[in-house]
Amino acid sequence: MTIWVVSREYAGIAEAGGVKNVTCSLCQELDRSDCSVTCFLPFYGCTSLQHIEQYRENILPPADIQVCGRSELVSFCSGMVAGTGVRVIFICSPYFKEKQGIYTYTEAEQAANPLFEKGKGHRDFQILNVLFQKAVIAFGVESNIGSPDIIHCQDAAAALVPVFMRQSNQPFFKKTKCVVTIHNAGPCYHHEFASMGEAVFYTGLPESVLTEGMNGSRIEPFLLAAHCSVLTTVSPEYARELLENETDTDGLASRFAAQGTAIFGITNGIDYDQYDPSDTGKSLLPFVFDPSCNDFTGKIQCRQWFLENIASEKNGGNSKYSTYMKGIERFGWINPHCRVFLSYHGRIVHQKGIQILSDAAGSILERFPEACFIVAGQGELELEKTLSLLAGKYTGRFVYFRGYNKRLSRLCTAAGDFILLPSLFEPCGLEDMIAQIYGTVPVASRTGGLNKIIDGKSGFLFSPVTVQNLIEKTSEEVVSFYKDPASFCHMAVFAAQNIKTRYSWKNVVYQQYLPLYHKMLAEKR
Numbered sequence: 318m319t320i321w322v323v324s325r326e327y328a329g330i331a332e333a334g335g336v337k338n339v340t341c342s343l344c345q346e347l348d349r350s351d352c353s354v355t356c357f358l359p360f361y362g363c364t365s366l367q368h369i370e371q372y373r374e375n376i377l378p379p380a381d382i383q384v385c386g387r388s389e390l391v392s393f394c395s396g397m398v399a400g401t402g403v404r405v406i407f408i409c410s411p412y413f414k415e416k417q418g419i420y421t422y423t424e425a426e427q428a429a430n431p432l433f434e435k436g437k438g439h440r441d442f443q444i445l446n447v448l449f450q451k452a453v454i455a456f457g458v459e460s461n462i463g464s465p466d467i468i469h470c471q472d473a474a475a476a477l478v479p480v481f482m483r484q485s486n487q488p489f490f491k492k493t494k495c496v497v498t499i500h501n502a503g504p505c506y507h508h509e510f511a512s513m514g515e516a517v518f519y520t521g522l523p524e525s526v527l528t529e530g531m532n533g534s535r536i537e538p539f540l541l542a543a544h545c546s547v548l549t550t551v552s553p554e555y556a557r558e559l560l561e562n563e564t565d566t567d568g569l570a571s572r573f574a575a576q577g578t579a580i581f582g583i584t585n586g587i588d589y590d591q592y593d594p595s596d597t598g599k600s601l602l603p604f605v606f607d608p609s610c611n612d613f614t615g616k617i618q619c620r621q622w623f624l625e626n627i628a629s630e631k632n633g634g635n636s637k638y639s640t641y642m643k644g645i646e647r648f649g650w651i652n653p654h655c656r657v658f659l660s661y662h663g664r665i666v667h668q669k670g671i672q673i674l675s676d677a678a679g680s681i682l683e684r685f686p687e688a689c690f691i692v693a694g695q696g697e698l699e700l701e702k703t704l705s706l707l708a709g710k711y712t713g714r715f716v717y718f719r720g721y722n723k724r725l726s727r728l729c730t731a732a733g734d735f736i737l738l739p740s741l742f743e744p745c746g747l748e749d750m751i752a753q754i755y756g757t758v759p760v761a762s763r764t765g766g767l768n769k770i771i772d773g774k775s776g777f778l779f780s781p782v783t784v785q786n787l788i789e790k791t792s793e794e795v796v797s798f799y800k801d802p803a804s805f806c807h808m809a810v811f812a813a814q815n816i817k818t819r820y821s822w823k824n825v826v827y828q829q830y831l832p833l834y835h836k837m838l839a840e841k842r
Contacts, residue, residue: 552766556582608756649708660733665696670739
């Protein structure tokens with residue numbers, strides 16, 4: 318099969334959230350399964366070509382794209398992902414090139430223009446989305462390469478590709494089928510248009526088409542995509558929650574139900590090889606260990622190294638360890654005599670239950686004088702501020718690393734005995750899988766993709782998601798940990814083995830995506 322993957326991000330090239338990992342791993346596993354794979358990405362100011370070979374500029378004449386009633390020129394560059402057969406087509410425009418973040422403004426952009434508030438979404442995000450998606454269609458029409466059998470679009474920022482393809486009525490796409498994967502249908506993740514007039518203005522699509530995507534007065538890309546593509550989401554449980562309206566989607570789930578939309582849940586895999594703790598070149602950790610083989614010695618060494626060199630009161634994460642602290646601001650420190658380590662790494666946003674975590678932390682620390690919190694991530698400014706204040710209040714027992722650094726985030730996870738994940742909703746969940754690979758036991762809310770944690774066997778689940786429930790479940794497991802640490806070792810061994818085998822991307826592609834693609838191609842239009 319010839320497959321195009323359309324995404325705003327790709328691990329190692331343009332990184333933001335979990336979409337980058339899915340795009341990268343899906344493309345590379347499809348390539349290994351003898352598919353011809355092309356990935357379409359914008360070329361941002363923050364794009365890295367470190368992993369791109371055979372880079373070529375202007376491989377086609379510039380395309381004239383209609384956005385907001387005017388013409389915008391885009392050019393096309395190409396390259397190959399190093400060591401793979403995955404071809405990347407970069408969509409090039411000044412709109413993308415000036416952006417230092419994939420979806421939000423950076424601190425440097427705010428310094429240059431106070432209107433570009435750090436962490437806030439791009440003010441021209443609708444132009445970015447439409448320009449990118451129309452450019453993918455334009456590339457197909459103008460290029461001499463073969464037509465794709467499948468176009469697989471990642472999340473709302475790419476969900477209109479099937480709509481633009483259908484409206485183009487181009488013979489090039491006559492046999493092409495489309496998949497749109499919903500990574501997050503929660504509020505603020507829809508990339509919706511505020512009104513019919515706004516949708517017409519940005520997209521140029523007729524009202525008769527846009528009416529199919531109405532959610533109240535708003536126009537939803539996912540609803541439009543449902544009429545001309547197959548919708549999937551990143552776990553069966555999240556698909557069920559959407560179809561049964563059991564998760565907050567700001568009205569989107571109700572519209573799916575009203576129009577009888579089918580959504581197929583396929584749990585994301587994880588590329589174990591990229592995190593393998595038995596190889597420091599892959600894990601980026603300072604010591605080797607392997608929970609899947611009941612080897613935890615290096616995990617304890619990683620924690621000790623972390624306490625001495627990254628989280629100690631004295632060094633403050635100084636430049637001596639800049640590979641771990643680049644882009645990071647540290648608040649607080651950890652007393653090396655702590656006995657129970659509670660970690661969190663991920664986006665610092667409402668969805669992840671960060672306010673619940675923050676509200677619960679004090680009670681947990683008061684109950685367990687030898688416990689501590691290790692928190693790393695960035696996101697909403699008010700939540701970041703709350704975490705930094707906690708680090709000041711609980712001296713020696715709460716450290717917060719603000720920012721993102723791949724090495725540090727993995728070390729913070731590996732240093733934990735438990736990782737706390739009180740998400741309000743969670744389409745799939747990646748951090749729970751990374752934690753299990755590193756022998757860190759998840760304590761998570763029973764929602765969406767976190768339900769892949771086998772309660773009592775690979776981790777612990779609780780519901781509903783409240784501060785008190787997080788306090789009680791965490792306290793219960795900490796007490797058990799004190800009493801019988803060996804049982805937690807057994808749990809960690811099982812969890813690591815389960816992730817390594819059941820959730821490999823090879824299994825996901827061969828058992829889920831390829832059969833779906835073949836079924837779609839076998840069906841008549």
